[in-house]
Amino acid sequence: MTEFKQADLCEIKTSPLEKVSKTEKGHGRIETRCAAVTHDVDWLFVVGKHKERCKFPSIRTIGSITTKTETRYYISSRTLSAEELLNITRQEWAVEAMHWQLDVIFGEDITTLHDRNTQIVMNILRKAVLNVLRLYRDKYEPRQSMVNITRKCLHDTDALLDVLARFAD
Numbered sequence: 001m002t003e004f005k006q007a008d009l010c011e012i013k014t015s016p017l018e019k020v021s022k023t024e025k026g027h028g029r030i031e032t033r034c035a036a037v038t039h040d041v042d043w044l045f046v047v048g049k050h051k052e053r054c055k056f057p058s059i060r061t062i063g064s065i066t067t068k069t070e071t072r073y074y075i076s077s078r079t080l081s082a083e084e085l086l087n088i089t090r091q092e093w094a095v096e097a098m099h100w101q102l103d104v105i106f107g108e109d110i111t112t113l114h115d116r117n118t119q120i121v122m123n124i125l126r127k128a129v130l131n132v133l134r135l136y137r138d139k140y141e142p143r144q145s146m147v148n149i150t151r152k153c154l155h156d157t158d159a160l161l162d163v164l165a166r167f168a169d
Helices: 082-106 116-140 146-155 157-168
Strands: 018-026 029-038 061-066 071-076
Touching: 018 082, 029 082, 061 082, 071 082, 082 116, 082 146, 116 146, 116 157, 146 157
Parallel strands: none
Antiparallel strands: 018 029, 029 061, 061 071
C-alpha cells in the first residue's frame, strides 16, 4: 500500500512513486514543483473487513504536486506519468487564471444578461479583448497588471487607441 504523507514526496528514494521536479521562473519568482504519482491503487478497491468494492473502480493514478509552501493531491482515472501530472495541472491553472481575469476585469460572474446567445457573444468578445490586452502588455508594458492596463484604456481614449494601433502592427 502506498501512503501519501506531508513529507516532500520527491525526496523519498525507496518509494514506488514516479517522481519529477521542474523549476520555472514567472511572475517575479522562481518556483520548483515536484510531482509524484503512483499506479499502485489496488488497495483502494478493498474497503473494510468484508472486502467491499470501492465506489470509484476507475481510479488509475494517485499523485501530488509539492511546492515550497503547499502540497496538492490528485486522483485520476487516467494512467498519468509524473511529467504529465505537472503539465496537466499547469494547464488547469492557466484556465482558472483566465476565468479569474474575466471575472475581475469584466465582472463576468455578475452579468445580468439573460439571452443565451448574447451571453455567448459577450463571452467571446471579453476573451478576445483579454487576448489583445495580454499581447499588448507582454510586448509593451510587461510590468503592468492587466487590471491597470484595462483601467487606463477605459479612462483614456488615447491609451485605448494606442493599444488598438499596436495590436494592428
